[in-house]
Amino acid sequence: MKSFIIEGGHPLSGTIAPQGAKNEALEVISATLLTPDEVTIDNIPDILDINNLIKLLADMGVKVKKNKPNNYTFCADSLNLDYLQSDDFVKKCASLRGSVLMIGPLLARFHRAVITKPGGDKIGRRRLDTHFLGFSKLGAKFSHIEGRDVYEIAARKLKGCYMLLDEASVTGTANIIMAAVLAEGTTTIYNAACEPYIQQLCTMLNGMGADISGIGSNLLTVNGVKSLHGTTHRVLPDMIEVGSFIGMAAMVGEGIRIKDAAVRQLGIIPDTFRRLGVKMHIEGDDIVVPKQTHYVIESFIDGTIMTLADAPWPGLTPDLISVLIVVASQARGSVLIHQKMFESRLFFVDKLIDMGAQIILCDPHRAVVVGHDRKKKLRAQRMTSPDIRAGIALLIAAMSAQGVSRIDNIAQIDRGYENIEARLNALGAHIERVDS
Numbered sequence: 257m258k259s260f261i262i263e264g265g266h267p268l269s270g271t272i273a274p275q276g277a278k279n280e281a282l283e284v285i286s287a288t289l290l291t292p293d294e295v296t297i298d299n300i301p302d303i304l305d306i307n308n309l310i311k312l313l314a315d316m317g318v319k320v321k322k323n324k325p326n327n328y329t330f331c332a333d334s335l336n337l338d339y340l341q342s343d344d345f346v347k348k349c350a351s352l353r354g355s356v357l358m359i360g361p362l363l364a365r366f367h368r369a370v371i372t373k374p375g376g377d378k379i380g381r382r383r384l385d386t387h388f389l390g391f392s393k394l395g396a397k398f399s400h401i402e403g404r405d406v407y408e409i410a411a412r413k414l415k416g417c418y419m420l421l422d423e424a425s426v427t428g429t430a431n432i433i434m435a436a437v438l439a440e441g442t443t444t445i446y447n448a449a450c451e452p453y454i455q456q457l458c459t460m461l462n463g464m465g466a467d468i469s470g471i472g473s474n475l476l477t478v479n480g481v482k483s484l485h486g487t488t489h490r491v492l493p494d495m496i497e498v499g500s501f502i503g504m505a506a507m508v509g510e511g512i513r514i515k516d517a518a519v520r521q522l523g524i525i526p527d528t529f530r531r532l533g534v535k536m537h538i539e540g541d542d543i544v545v546p547k548q549t550h551y552v553i554e555s556f557i558d559g560t561i562m563t564l565a566d567a568p569w570p571g572l573t574p575d576l577i578s579v580l581i582v583v584a585s586q587a588r589g590s591v592l593i594h595q596k597m598f599e600s601r602l603f604f605v606d607k608l609i610d611m612g613a614q615i616i617l618c619d620p621h622r623a624v625v626v627g628h629d630r631k632k633k634l635r636a637q638r639m640t641s642p643d644i645r646a647g648i649a650l651l652i653a654a655m656s657a658q659g660v661s662r663i664d665n666i667a668q669i670d671r672g673y674e675n676i677e678a679r680l681n682a683l684g685a686h687i688e689r690v691d692s
Contacts, residue, residue, distance in 0.1 A: 276491035289361035293486030360434035386428030416441035505545035553589030578649035587627035604646035
């Protein structure tokens with residue numbers, strides 16, 4: 257197991273570019289299973305979750321060619337469908353949450369798939385009901401395989417229909433779209449997720465010959481086609497990494513430029529940091545965050561305490577809640593953070609409290625942060641990363657703290673952030689990767 261040793265107190269300055277979006281990459285890579293033709297995807301992040309999905313596709317028989325860093329060509333013209341029944345396949349799917357995104361394409365093109373409980377962050381219950389209900393409405397049937405904790409899903413023919421999703425699940429919406437593109441007739445998906453990840457997936461599928469309208473809204477219409485062909489696609493910059501860099505720049509920056517941030521696709525993220533008092537300038541597609549001597553949390557117009565809450569797009573993404581809590585710990589003022597979606601995501605704040613942050617954990621979903629206004633620095637600690645986003649938040653906290661901190665279980669950070677210590681060290685951080 258690897259760990260980070262972080263010497264805090266070193267200011268960051270310079271230019272950094274975000275990696276490709278992890279969540280989008282998981283979707284569009286899985287979508288290459290929908291065609292026997294070649295699909296080339298650029299700006300794929302070199303991170304653990306993505307690399308494991310690519311390896312799993314190769315094990316299934318997909319021809320994978322790495323053209324250059326972050327650029328791959330996939331060709332799913334001769335899959336070994338028997339491999340899907342193997343214990344090795346089930347084991348690998350159970351350790352990779354992104355594997356669930358292969359179900360829709362496999363069901364659409366080959367009329368069968370295998371489902372096991374996928375892995376991923378331990379941030380609370382992450383149900384798959386939306387996926388199952390959508391597939392069932394398209395005509396799929398489920399059967400439980402005794403003794404293996406595995407379900408088989410099959411459909412002789414998928415048929416389009418109207419469906420109202422029980423929640424605006426991003427992966428659920430993506431999976432249903434990928435199943436529907438080859439279904440017979442028209443599928444109407446209401447309460448669909450409309451994050452940029454979904455918009456990008458739909459745009460790529462249309463480039464492959466699909467017929468999807470309503471892109472960017474929560475009402476999608478998918479007219480089924482008989483087959484899809486190859487295409488090329490470029491993954492957007494990762495908006496979660498952009499938000500993480502804004503947080504780092506606020507806490508420990510002396511002037512940081514976030515290069516090619518795809519500002520128009522960031523939604524409410526920049527304004528959320530501005531509500532914490534963080535100043536930034538937009539220059540073209542770059543975000544420039546100057547040194548923040550102080551940043552003051554806003555109040556609502558009626559003078560009540562600021563509340564930041566996650567919500568489906570275009571609301572605030574829950575993946576940035578952890579970073580926002582850390583940033584608020586050194587602001588002037590107080591803020592209530594309401595994390596609605598996952599009941600375990602806020603439990604990492606006990607580590608910040610040990611570092612000296614003033615945080616009241618009201619319940620599993622709400623925390624009040626009382627900022628230090630930089631009058632009291634955080635203390636170095638030894639910590640363990642519980643999930644990807646808490647991991648990066650703890651790394652930001654450690655960079656701002658007095659002394660030397662250690663973060664164990666950094667494989668969680670590696671799942672979502674490409675070569676993060678080298679990129680931050682280039683800005684002036686002092687981070688060393690060591691064996692635990």
